[in-house]
Amino acid sequence: xxxxxxxxxxxxxxxxxxxxxxxxxxxxxxxxxxxxxxxxxxxxxxxxxxxxxxxxxxxxxxxxxxxxxxxxxxxxxxxxxxxxxxxxxxxxxxxxxxxxxxxxxxxxxxxxxxxxxxxxxxxxxxxxxxxxxxxxxxxxxxxxxxxxxxxxxxxxxxxxxxxxxxxxxxxxxxxxxxxxxxxxxxxxxxxxxxxxxxxxxxxxxxxxxxxxxxxxxxxxxxxxxxxxxxxxxxxxxxxxxxxxxxxxxxxxxxxxxxxxxxxxxxxxxxxxxxxxxxxxxxxxxxxxxxxxxxxxxxxxxxxxxxxxxxxxxxxxxxxxxxxxxxxxxxxxxxxxxxxxxxxxxxxxxxxxxxxxxxxxxxxxxxxxxxxxxxxxxxxxxxxxxxxxxxxxxxxxxxxxxxxxxxxxxxxxxxxxxxxxxxxxxxxxxxxxxxxxxxxxxxxxxxxxxxxxxxxxxxxxxxxxxxxxxxxxxxxxxxxxxxxxxxxxxxxxxxxxxxxxxxxxxxxxxxxxxxxxxxxxxxxxxxxxxx
Amino acid sequence: xxxxxxxxxxxxxxxxxxxxxxxxxxxxxxxxxxxxxxxxxxxxxxxxxxxxxxxxxxxxxxxxxxxxxxxxxxxxxxxxxxxxxxxxxxxxxxxxxxxxxxxxxxxxxxxxxxxxxxxxxxxxxxxxxxxxxxxxxxxxxxxxxxxxxx
Numbered sequence: 001x002x003x004x005x006x007x008x009x010x011x012x013x014x015x016x017x018x019x020x021x022x023x024x025x026x027x028x029x030x031x032x033x034x035x036x037x038x039x040x041x042x043x044x045x046x047x048x049x050x051x052x053x054x055x056x057x058x059x060x061x062x063x064x065x066x067x068x069x070x071x072x073x074x075x076x077x078x079x080x081x082x083x084x085x086x087x088x089x090x091x092x093x094x095x096x097x098x099x100x101x102x103x104x105x106x107x108x109x110x111x112x113x114x115x116x117x118x119x120x121x122x123x124x125x126x127x128x129x130x131x132x133x134x135x136x137x138x139x140x141x142x143x144x145x146x147x148x149x150x151x152x153x154x155x156x157x158x159x160x161x162x163x164x165x166x167x168x169x170x171x172x173x174x175x176x177x178x179x180x181x182x183x184x185x186x187x188x189x190x191x192x193x194x195x196x197x198x199x200x201x202x203x204x205x206x207x208x209x210x211x212x213x214x215x216x217x218x219x220x221x222x223x224x225x226x227x228x229x230x231x232x233x234x235x236x237x238x239x240x241x242x243x244x245x246x247x248x249x250x251x252x253x254x255x256x257x258x259x260x261x262x263x264x265x266x267x268x269x270x271x272x273x274x275x276x277x278x279x280x281x282x283x284x285x286x287x288x289x290x291x292x293x294x295x296x297x298x299x300x301x302x303x304x305x306x307x308x309x310x311x312x313x314x315x316x317x318x319x320x321x322x323x324x325x326x327x328x329x330x331x332x333x334x335x336x337x338x339x340x341x342x343x344x345x346x347x348x349x350x351x352x353x354x355x356x357x358x359x360x361x362x363x364x365x366x367x368x369x370x371x372x373x374x375x376x377x378x379x380x381x382x383x384x385x386x387x388x389x390x391x392x393x394x395x396x397x398x399x400x401x402x403x404x405x406x407x408x409x410x411x412x413x414x415x416x417x418x419x420x421x422x423x424x425x426x427x428x429x430x431x432x433x434x435x436x437x438x439x440x441x442x443x444x445x446x447x448x449x450x451x452x453x454x455x456x457x458x459x460x461x462x463x464x465x466x467x468x469x470x471x472x473x474x475x476x477x478x479x480x481x482x483x484x485x486x487x488x489x490x491x492x493x494x495x496x497x498x499x500x501x502x503x504x505x506x507x508x509x510x511x512x513x514x515x516x517x518x519x520x521x522x523x524x525x526x527x528x529x530x
Numbered sequence: 531x532x533x534x535x536x537x538x539x540x541x542x543x544x545x546x547x548x549x550x551x552x553x554x555x556x557x558x559x560x561x562x563x564x565x566x567x568x569x570x571x572x573x574x575x576x577x578x579x580x581x582x583x584x585x586x587x588x589x590x591x592x593x594x595x596x597x598x599x600x601x602x603x604x605x606x607x608x609x610x611x612x613x614x615x616x617x618x619x620x621x622x623x624x625x626x627x628x629x630x631x632x633x634x635x636x637x638x639x640x641x642x643x644x645x646x647x648x649x650x651x652x653x654x655x656x657x658x659x660x661x662x663x664x665x666x667x668x669x670x671x672x673x674x675x676x677x678x679x680x
Contacts, residue, residue, distance in 0.1 A: 146576050271563045275583045350573030355608035358572040359545065366546065 001039055001189065005029045007051035012378035017046035019263035020139075024391070025381035035349065038138040039190040040263055040288045041297030054189035054298060057208030059215065063097065066179035067170070070098040071161040071206070074105040074235065075187050075243045075293040077313060078306035079212060084223055086240060086313065087233035092222035093185075094232070096215070100169065105235025107157040107164075108242035109321040112251035113328040114154045114337045119254050119282060127258070127273070127281035128152040130248050135190040135288035136266060137343060144270045145345035150284075153339040157242075158184045158191060160337065162205025181207045185215060187296025188289065211298040237314030238321040244310050245292035248285040251321065259285040261292050351394070365389045373404040420444045421530060423487045423510050426466065430524055432489065432512040436501035439508035445486045448525050450518050454479050461485060466525065468518045474499040480509045487511070491518045542605035542612040542676075550590055550617075552599035561602050562586035568604065569611060578679050581657040582611050585675050588650040589615040595640055596620070597671060609678060616672040622665040629655070 003014075010028035022036035023043060030051070032043070044052040062068045070093045077086040086105060093101045111132075119128050129150045131137060140147050155163065162182040170180050184191060184206050192209040241247040249257040258281055260269045266286045272278050289295040294310065295303040331337065351358040351365075365386070372385035380401040382388035391397035400406045424441040427434060434441070446464030451457050452471050461467060463484040469476065472494050480488050487510040490496060496504065496511050504511045514521050546568070548561040566583040574582075586602065593600040597617030605612035622628045631652045636645055655661045660676035 143570075146580065271566075272559070274580075275559065275562060275566065275587050276580075277559075277587075348570075351571055353573065355573055359543075359606050359608070362545065362568070362572060 001032055001037060001041070001043060002053050002055065003030050003032060003043075004051050004053055007049050009049050009051070011049075013046045013048065014043035014052060015378050015381070015383050017042045018383065019267070021383045021387055023383065024396075025378070035346070036142070038135045038142065038288065039188075039192075040135045041188055041190070042263065044189075044297045054211065055192045055209075056186075056189050056211040056214065056298070057183060057192075059210065059218070061208055062181065062183055062210070065181035067100075067173075067175045067181065068098050069100045069102065069165050069169075069180065069182045070094075070185055071102045071104055071107075071158055071165075071182055072185035073158070073187060073243055073293055074108055074240050075296065075299070075306070076185055076212065077105070077240055078244075078294060078309045079216065079299065079301045080220070080223065080309075082309055082312055085233070086235065086317075087231055088223060088226055088228060089219065090232035091228060091230070092219050092226055095222040095226070096218055098183075100165070101232055102161045102165070103232055103234050103239075104157055104161060105233070105239025105242065106323075107161050107239075108247075109235055109239040109251065109323045110328060110331075111154060111157045111160065111337075112238065112242065112248060112321065113323050113325060114332060115152050115248075115283070116252045116254060117328060117332055118152050118154055119252070125150065125152075126279060127256075127284045129284045129286060131343075132156045132243070132248065132285075133190070133287050133289075133292075135188075136286045138190075138346065139266065139288070140270065141343060141346040142348050143267075144274055145347070146274055147270060148343050148345060150273070151343055153342070154337045155339060158186075159205050162207075163336070166205055183208045183210050185210045185212065187212050187293050187299045189298065190288070212296075212300055213298050216300045234322075235317070236321050237317045237319045240313045240317060241310050241319075243293035244307060245287055245290075245294070246285070247292065249283065250319070252283050252285075254282040256280050257283040257285065259287075259292075261287040261295070262290045263288055351390075361393050364393045368392060368399075371405070372402060379403050421528065423466075423512075426487075426525070426528070426530075427510075427512060429528055430514065430516075430521065432514050435490075435496050435511050435513055436504035437487070437508055437510040439505075440487065440510045443486045443510070445530060447530055448522065449485075450522060458483065466530070468521055470494055470518075472497050472500055474503050476500060477503040477507055477509055477511070481507050485509070489514055489521065491516065491521055540607045540609050542607040542610045545604045545606050547601050547603045550593045550597075550600050550602060550615075552594065552597070554594055558591060558594045559587060561590045565602065565604055565613070572606070574611065575679055578611060578677055581677050582613070584657045585654045585677065586613055586615075588654045589613065589673055589675070591645060592650050592671075592673075593617045593619075595636065595645065600670075611677040611679075613675045613677075614672065615675075616670065618670045621667050621669050621671055622663075623667045625663065625665060 008029045010025055014030050015023045015025055020036050020038055022033045024031050044054055077089055090101045090103060131151050165182050170177055186209050238251045245261040246259045249259040260266050291303045294306040351361040368389040369386050374385050376384045380388045382391050392399050423443045423445055426445060444464060445466055447462055448466040449461040450468040452469050457479050461483050464486050466487055466489055467485050468489045468491055470491060472490060476488055477500055489512045491514050493515045548564060550561055562583055565586045566579055569579050569582055597619035600617030603614040627633050629651050631649055654675060658675040659678045662674040665671040
């Protein structure tokens with residue numbers, strides 16, 4: 001995922017949509033924090049301005065490739081309604097110029113069998129987690145590293161396809177490996193990662209990821225008037241439905257399987273696993289997208305209809321896999337499914353490498369959070385108040401980015417460091433006349449209050465406030481003393497009554513006179529930062 | 531348990547309290563998840579997270595199921611994680627019995643949901659380095675658990 005700064009409007013929609021809290025809006029443009037992002041695609045779905053882009057491979061790359069091979073997700077079969085069969089869709093891909101089209105549904109069935117064999121050989125693994133969804137793998141590597149050991153180390157079908165092409169097919173065909181391109185046709189961009197991604201195993205077998213959206217139009221044309229002269233489809237319904245939520249859980253025949261889909265639900269299940277719950281579970285199928293790959297961000301078809309189409313195809317082609325188990329066992333003994341490197345944790349930044357200091361920072365974050373309004377508006381550019389507090393304490397944001405904090409000029413860490421404003425500073429800055437109580441000119445000022453009702457001031461004015469009023473009688477001084485106000489400012493050029501001045505003198509409460517009205521004066525005080 | 535307690539001057543300090551709702555099975559576990567994530571963000575090692583999560587979860591469930599609601603307080607120092615779980619519930623009449631593995635007073639409904647294996651308190655004790663419980667009929671229960679990073 002990346003964000004086009006030209007197209008980004010700086011709104012909060014992606015910020016709020018991101019379950020990983022990996023987006024910040026800074027200076028009117030959204031940014032993705034790569035160490036938190038799992039490539040789920042929620043920001044892509046949320047953006048109405050097309051500013052969020054998925055890194056996919058353009059079709060031109062395929063045209064330039066000498067030996068392009070298509071490895072389409074079986075989800076593709078659900079995108080063209082009830083009438084188009086998987087075989088027709090595979091043939092249509094061939095018409096588009098792919099020299100070889102892999103039936104990924106078949107490879108998915110092989111993968112199910114390989115996962116099942118792995119689970120049977122490792123009864124201590126509870127549960128084994130399917131390695132198929134790269135966003136889930138990335139989520140585990142970042143937030144649940146203790147569960148990395150639960151991921152079944154069997155190559156996911158797309159990677160397996162790439163491996164088979166490059167290690168077997170290319171040799172058989174006499175292709176120069178440098179001219180072979182394996183293109184996974186996918187409903188998401190989560191598989192599209194650089195070779196340095198610590199957790200996704202695609203490199204170097206998969207060379208590109210083509211979006212359903214890009215290939216849909218050309219495929220639709222190729223399907224039109226297609227002559228079904230040979231058969232590419234080997235898969236049964238088990239392979240067709242493999243990437244739909246529940247597809248793997250149904251295909252992997254072990255006791256107690258669970259399929260979960262959607263970011264928050266997946267997090268919930270992983271939290272339970274990490275807390276030592278769900279001990280009976282043998283196999284977990286987890287998809288970051290709702291309804292699995294059918295709900296991928298780059299699909300064309302509505303995912304409810306896609307499910308309906310998939311179920312229809314499943315009935316038509318039968319749910320029983322025809323994969324030969326003996327052959328799978330042979331391939332396992334040849335280590336054909338093996339990962340070549342382990343999935344590595346993606347350590348998340350902690351508050352501080354020293355636990356004591358981290359605790360101190362956590363306390364500061366909590367203290368700041370209590371001062372924030374808690375309405376989770378996102379105007380500051382962080383997804384919620386708590387995250388914003390963390391960003392401020394970690395030096396990634398300024399307190400004043402919060403419109404409420406800016407208004408309040410609050411008593412928190414940052415503003416506490418500010419030089420305190422005194423009554424005499426206000427007198428000087430605004431050219432006020434001191435009519436009485438000059439002894440109190442050194443008093444610190446904290447905000448202001450405008451009211452001409454004494455009981456209202458008694459109830460609501462804060463200590464240290466400047467009180468702007470038109471009341472000139474001596475009770476004003478009494479209220480100011482009781483409420484420990486900084487000073488009284490009589491507005492509109494009003495002069496204090498004689499007794500008022502005397503009492504103010506006695507109490508050391510400055511009574512100041514402004515020629516300006518309360519509204520104007522308040523504006524100027526605000527400008528001073530009060 | 532036979533683990534060196536933290537040195538003087540390293541007493542865990544109060545950080546945060548979480549409310550636990552009585553009978554809230556749907557939300558049960560949320561407090562222990564929040565506690566675990568807090569420790570994770572502070573950089574405590576996985577082994578501490580694991581033990582703290584288990585102790586917190588079992589204690590939270592006890593408060594949800596029997597304690598009539600209560601709270602979990604988190605006290606921290608770099609060398610100790612302290613959880614104090616308290617409720618105003620009926621208290622535990624026979625603590626020795628409750629500490630026995632397999633002893634449970636869970637209702638059939640609770641057991642239906644997979645609780646009530648009688649492993650709660652023993653499990654908490656097993657995962658903690660210091661375990662202290664104050665309870666009795668009519669005076670609620672206060673459980674204090676310390677976990678020391680190894």
